[in-house]
Amino acid sequence: MKFKNPFKRKVTDQTAGAGYRFFLGSSSSGKRVNERSAMQMTAVYSCVRILSEAVASLPLHIYEQEDGQSKKATDHPLFFLLHDEPNPEMTSFVFRETLMTHLLLWGNAYAQIIRNGKGEVVALYPLMPDRMKVDRDENGQLYYEYQVSTADPKVNPAGTVRLAPEDVLHVPGLGFDGLVGYSPIATAKNSIGMAIACEEYGAKFFAHGAAPSGVLEHPGVLKDPSKLRDSWQATFGGSANSGKVAVLEEGVKYTPISIDPQQAQFLETRKFQINEIARIFRVPPHMVGDLEKSSFSNIEQQSLEFVKYTLDPWVSRWEQAMTKILLTPEEKKKYTIKFNVDGLLRGDYQSRMNGYAIARQNGWMSANDIRRLEEMDPIPEEAGGDLYLVNGNMLPLQQAGSFYSGKEEDDEVLEMDQEQDESGNGDSNGNQDSVPERHNRRRNLV
Template identity: 70%
Template sequence: MKILRFFEKFIHSRDKPKNELSGTLQYYFGRSAAGQTVNQRTAMQVTAVYACVRILAESIAGLPLHVYRYKDKGKEMVADHPLYPLLHDEPNPEMTSFIFRETLMGHLLLYGNAYAQIIRDGYGRVKWLYPLMPDRMDVQRDEGEQLVYTYTRYLDEFGGKQRYEEVKLRPDQVLHIPGLGYDGLIGYSPIAMAKNAIGVSMAAEEFGSTFFANGATPSGLLEHPGVVKDPEKLRQSWHAQFSGKNSHNVAVLEEGMTYKPMSVPPNDAQFLETRKFQIDEIARIFRVPPHMVGDLDKSSFSNIEQQSLEFVKYTLNPWVIRWEQAMHKALLLPGEKQHYFIKFNVDGLLRGDYQSRMNGYAIGRQNGWLSANDIREMENLNPISEEEGGNLYLINGNMTKLKDAGLFANKQQAIQNGGNND
């Protein structure tokens, strides 16, 4: 009986999951082990982070996005669907589709979540989409175990009073694209999860800035054979004359003083190697090929195209699927979900170079599974008419069935003729 009650309690708890990572606690921004404060803004000041976020955000924003309808044989684009102009052109009167998707993808990469408010008309159809800041969103469950999105809206962001109000939104009023997370409700920030790696890069950059601000001259000590009456005055005088822009001035040492550098030179401290490794480390966080952020050491003409294709397959494709499924879930009406779907077109990124495409088209054309119009559509060319053979599927004339080939066919024919004569 106790075992039965235990399982009943367990099943009951599974029916009512709780969000343990609500609010801004989900991001875990703060000071890294290297002593740097890492958050979404300071991280974007690291060039490798900025490059990775920009590459992924612009890639998603630049992909063609269309609404399709299922057909008996295949699919067709539906340009007259109400969602089509929103997703393809203008999600709201203030921004284009590119800017909207670029903004949301940036939020997804920095915060681990992307939110947009859905404005619907009287028929429940989507009218506008507006981005929402992820750090102002709190996801919880109400007493009926339904998700509630609470957004903090500042009424006077540029004033001194900082007045605000909390707006509660239903799930059908929010387009939510979560990244990788613990509970399936919200994602956690890649920046927060990798703050120590990013902090090392920030610390190395700060060290380099300080070093060159002092004219690339390491600190040291002045040795005096006697007793210095006012060492602080001597230190300030030396610093004023031989630091910063004056670091290369010629020093004249009096009274037998000598100068000895104390700091370890950057080459000995592997300063450059550390900065270079951190580029690869940050690229690894976002799964971006190093050559796309300017590191060409391991890239060549023979493998850079393959790396670009792998970027589409293994980096962009998971993000594309997250976007497509989130939009299908939130934007299509319940009665439309079995008949329509939303899809990015990544074919253009997978086409390869011109020669490879032409060779592939030739093989498809000669083997009968591509027509002239199929090829022209993939190359973004206008179709040719039916009379000109645009939709004909051809096969190579020297290919035939085994039973119809050469001596084998003659022998089979002779056997059949002999049998008929009998």
């Protein structure tokens, strides 16, 4: 089928990424995995909390570009919404934390944009991603269809609300079509399902693991075997009864058959699954409590790598999604929306001070520039707080040989004065200056 304009072709089916939910369901371990059950895993909960709180705690500002300089656009209506309160019901921290949690679990974050009569953004409200469907109409245009719940403030009689793309702030995660992201929980359900199975096995081991545990053998025939089993379980079952001494009567023999968890590498498996989940979210193991391979010499570098390779991509997704939908085409030429990650990139105290010293001595930071980064009060301008200083023995490149050039001229002057002394000629009055005096006088003239 041919199209005159490939960018205006008619598409009637749904987006390629809209059917990602087929990934969800039972995992190979037999455990059903979804976004909510995955949060019961401590490793998943920890990774989601670390990333969502990190993004929520970063300063978020809208900047205005003017005369080649960038300054905070505090008068822009979006500044208050993004930095303080996106809606009357929640703070900016809670709003971003909620959306980032959605993004990490479902692979997409949605927020409804409320505009006034002028088209200006006046509020942003989070939307649940599991109730959102991204599709195309008969003309191939994207639309968002949201399933309304009875818990929502206003219930649509039809049960669904269709929203235009300009009315939805959509931050997609990794996907196949660039429009809808895939759920990390769904794509990694087998790893998470195995971790859930290991945790459940450990819990059941302590809940039902009689110590000792095995087979009860009776030399005769029991009329009610369940009565003996229940009596044994009530007396020796559970972690609270672990270590009790068993007294056997009537020739009853106990044969342990259970496998020690350590022999079955149970603990090693659980530890590996924690690292596996941390790998899914690209979180350093030391941030989820695994300090086995961390030390004082490398843990700071791991934290910096977390900002650079883990947090920065998420921050870029947020920034570009907000810039795309919240700013008009004219505003995009003048304004930018940026997170400030400088605070997370700060090294230890000694490293910062060494860096500040180099910047101060080379003249590209003033005392007040340094104090602002350290959140200290500025030095008054009359006291020199805004002065930019350089080392006194540094010269421009074109004057690099001036010292040696001047020395050669001085040597020539000294040689001429010595010849004058030998000939006995002085000045017009017959006065004879000493060689150093004539040398200094001549040097000043030169």
